[in-house]
Amino acid sequence: MIEVRNVSKSFGGKKALDSINLTLPQGQIVGLFGENGAGKSTLMKCILGFLRFSGEITLDGEPISSRNIARLSFATNEHSFFPNLTAQAHMEFYQLHFPKFNEKRFRGLMEFFELPANKALRHFSTGQKNQFEVILSLCQGADYILMDEPFAGSDVFNREDFYKVLLGILEPTETVLLATHLLEEVEHFIGRAILIRRGRIVGDISMLELEESGRKLIDYVKETYHYQADRVSKALNELTGEQ
Amino acid sequence: MKTSFEDTLARHVPPGVDGKRELIWLAVGGALCLLYSLSFFIVYLNHYQALFVWDGTARVLNTEAVMPDFIALLGNSLTGFLILALCLPALIFYHYAYHYRDSMSIYLMKRLPDRWELHRRCISLPFCGILACCGAAFILLLVYFGVYMLLTPSACLAPDQWQKIWIAFLGVVK
Numbered sequence: 001m002i003e004v005r006n007v008s009k010s011f012g013g014k015k016a017l018d019s020i021n022l023t024l025p026q027g028q029i030v031g032l033f034g035e036n037g038a039g040k041s042t043l044m045k046c047i048l049g050f051l052r053f054s055g056e057i058t059l060d061g062e063p064i065s066s067r068n069i070a071r072l073s074f075a076t077n078e079h080s081f082f083p084n085l086t087a088q089a090h091m092e093f094y095q096l097h098f099p100k101f102n103e104k105r106f107r108g109l110m111e112f113f114e115l116p117a118n119k120a121l122r123h124f125s126t127g128q129k130n131q132f133e134v135i136l137s138l139c140q141g142a143d144y145i146l147m148d149e150p151f152a153g154s155d156v157f158n159r160e161d162f163y164k165v166l167l168g169i170l171e172p173t174e175t176v177l178l179a180t181h182l183l184e185e186v187e188h189f190i191g192r193a194i195l196i197r198r199g200r201i202v203g204d205i206s207m208l209e210l211e212e213s214g215r216k217l218i219d220y221v222k223e224t225y226h227y228q229a230d231r232v233s234k235a236l237n238e239l240t241g242e243q
Numbered sequence: 244m245k246t247s248f249e250d251t252l253a254r255h256v257p258p259g260v261d262g263k264r265e266l267i268w269l270a271v272g273g274a275l276c277l278l279y280s281l282s283f284f285i286v287y288l289n290h291y292q293a294l295f296v297w298d299g300t301a302r303v304l305n306t307e308a309v310m311p312d313f314i315a316l317l318g319n320s321l322t323g324f325l326i327l328a329l330c331l332p333a334l335i336f337y338h339y340a341y342h343y344r345d346s347m348s349i350y351l352m353k354r355l356p357d358r359w360e361l362h363r364r365c366i367s368l369p370f371c372g373i374l375a376c377c378g379a380a381f382i383l384l385l386v387y388f389g390v391y392m393l394l395t396p397s398a399c400l401a402p403d404q405w406q407k408i409w410i411a412f413l414g415v416v417k
Contacts, residue, residue: 048350048353048354049354050350066356067356069355069356074351074354078346078350079346079347080350081346081348082257082259082346083259084259084260085258085259093258097355097357
């Protein structure tokens with residue numbers, strides 16, 4: 001289980017994360033939602049140890065360090081692969097560093113998405129790059145897969161395929177933390193939704209609870225964010241001077 | 244088919260960087276430094292010839308003549324190696340910056356279980372290059388010094404040549 005306790009992070013005096021408390025048990029698919037700059041990426045980068053922070057983040061009670069970092073993988077829209085290397089070379093690099101690398105899953109996903117194995121990644125399309133980034137994170141052999149807007153720039157078919165594949169291949173012990181804006185697309189495939197706003201967790205609910213209450217994820221988000229449904233019509237009225 | 248040397252080299256540069264090409268550039272740089280250092284012989288031969296005078300048709304040693312100090316003849320002939328060695332930290336910087344170019348592969352390198360992997364791949368080749376520059380400069384210094392001591396007639400040698408080298412390199416002013 002990943003435990004985030006009282007984690008805060010500031011950039012030049014501006015709070016990016018403000019006393020975040022969160023637990024991620026194994027075997028969940030969790031959606032992390034929030035507007036741009038809400039702190040989703042910062043939270044993930046703190047978990048992975050890319051940023052210094054105050055507070056505590058542990059993995060099964062141990063601080064995250066080089067000893068247990070292989071249990072976490074990361075897919076980001078910034079891409080963390082090497083553009084000059086081929087997919088095959090990436091597989092070899094991962095096998096060298098991550099003993100639990102799942103070659104069978106890698107080959108299966110490469111085949112499913114029809115990605116070329118011997119072409120440098122810089123020649124891939126944006127959609128293919130995104131697919132490859134996610135494939136690597138899924139095949140590393142990690143227990144916790146952190147995904148930060150991995151489908152930015154991908155078309156809807158691309159994304160749909162991925163959700164389906166993801167649901168099909170994940171082991172019961174694998175956890176996915178998926179930061180995205182695409183609420184409606186992922187609501188049927190996540191088990192829990194966490195809402196983050198201005199660096200604070202403002203909502204944390206299981207999809208089962210939502211279902212039982214008869215609400216949709218988007219309604220929960222709007223409620224939590226105190227979304228004013230009439231703000232567009234008000235603004236238009238003010239702009240056009242019409243009633 | 245990659246040789247084991249190429250494999251080893253590939254493991255000591257950032258993934259996707261052409262280590263062989265970097266090594267070739269380093270070798271070219273080293274060769275140019277070596278060629279430049281040969282200017283020592285031109286200077287030496289000029290002074291060597293000045294040790295002799297013509298007596299009719301015979302060339303005889305002027306025992307009054309004194310060969311300039313080795314360190315003075317050496318001059319800047321090994322400076323190329325110093326310049327090359329000083330350029331190599333820029334290669335270290337380039338290797339680190341490579342992980343932020345066109346993607347953020349730094350994220351992958353930072354979450355490898357081997358936390359030295361990133362530094363090993365960024366520093367190894369330039370560091371070996373610096374060592375090679377220092378080593379080559381030292382070996383050439385010894386070779387040129389040997390040539391100077393063996394070829395210069397002992398009657399024309401100024402004393403304390405070896406000490407004068409140390410004084411020059413340690414910056415001690417007599």
